[in-house]
Amino acid sequence: MRRTSPHSARGHQLQGRRDDGQANILLLFGMTLALLALTVLFVRVGGANDMRSRAQTAADAAALAAVGALRDHAAAQLADGVYPMPRFDEEVAKSRAERYARNNGAVLTDIRASDNVMGRSGNIVRVEIRGAVCQKELTEDASRDWNDVVCDGEEDDASSFSGTASAIAIIELSSECGRDTDGLSCDDRAVGDAGQASGMFDVHLVDREGQYRFDPNAVFGGGAIVDCGSLGGLKPPMCATHKVLNQEFPRFYLSAGGYREEKDSDHGHGEAVDYMMADLGATPTSAMHATAIEVIDFLIQNHRELEVKGIIYDYHIWNPLKDRVGPWMEVRRQAGSRGSPTQNHVDHIHLSVGEPPFR
Secondary structure (H helix, E strand, C coil): CCCCCHHHHHHHHHHHHHHHHHHHHHHHHHHHHHHHHHHHHHHHHHHHHHHHHHHHHHHHHHHHHHHHHHHHHHHHHHHCCCCCCCCCCHHHHHHHHHHHHHHCCEEEEEEEEEECCCCCCCCEEEEEEEEEEEEECCCCCCCCCCCCCECCCCCCHHHEEEEEEEEEEEEEECCCEEEECCEEEECCEECCCHHHHHCCEEEEEECCCCCEECCCCCCEEECCCCCHHHHCCCCHHHHHHHHHHHHHCCCCCCEEECCCCCCCCHHHHCCEEEEECCCCCCCCCHHHHHHHHHHHHHHHHCHHHHCEEEEEECCEEECCCCCCCCCHHHHCEECCCCCCCCCCCCCEEEEEECCCCCC
């Protein structure tokens, strides 16, 4: 039997220890790389979450700023004795939203308005923003790394991560306002300056847009008396009847809506006016409802002289070619339900004047 020398055995033992040491070093190096990769991943995920959070904050601020512009205008109306109608002004709202988005490290990419009153107000505003900071991917030549967070707007979407977000805000009149013999009042007291009037509106974020897209072509006027010229291209007979109503019933309405682009409606032909007896989408007070009935009775009794061809109010309709003449409550017909209070003419009197047909 061949015997192994002690020196040879010791050599094999030393060689075995060297192999084990190399394996441990490789394992340690591999674990270090894995930990580094995980650290980079966590930092990037955390950075992306932070950008999304900052983007949402910017979107919220921009949406609230946009409807805040509507509040400023409506408060000025209220202080001037004009029943307020927060109406979307894209130029003003967009400018305000852009400024607030920029102040929060973002860029406004879209803004649109809607409402639940047939597109007449636009008191619900949705904005979309893109974060003005982004996170780069690692580059092979090390010219940019993930710590570079300056976006120039021309980055490849596949090589950067930027926070994007949207938000929706609404403005609503939180006080009960109306007209009486002394003029316009809210919560049974006179309205002060625009600063005080601003507190009568509620501005907050909401989860969904309105049912109708805002129609910028709808013409509305406000004040104790709205001049016919403020209601769009109305035809002479409609203007003449409007003038008579202003003389016979001063301040009977809160605001008035005239021309809008609707081919199937007398509004689109310059032959109709909506007299608001309540805020858009709201229900008239008992006093305003009684006033509406008084005005309608006058229109029916004088329909020939005033060239009235149709009236719609509070789920009911009257047409002189189909219905007899008499008090509104006795001669009206059901008009059916169309959905919202505005579509059902709960909040306003629709008056059509001119040659038939009644549209």
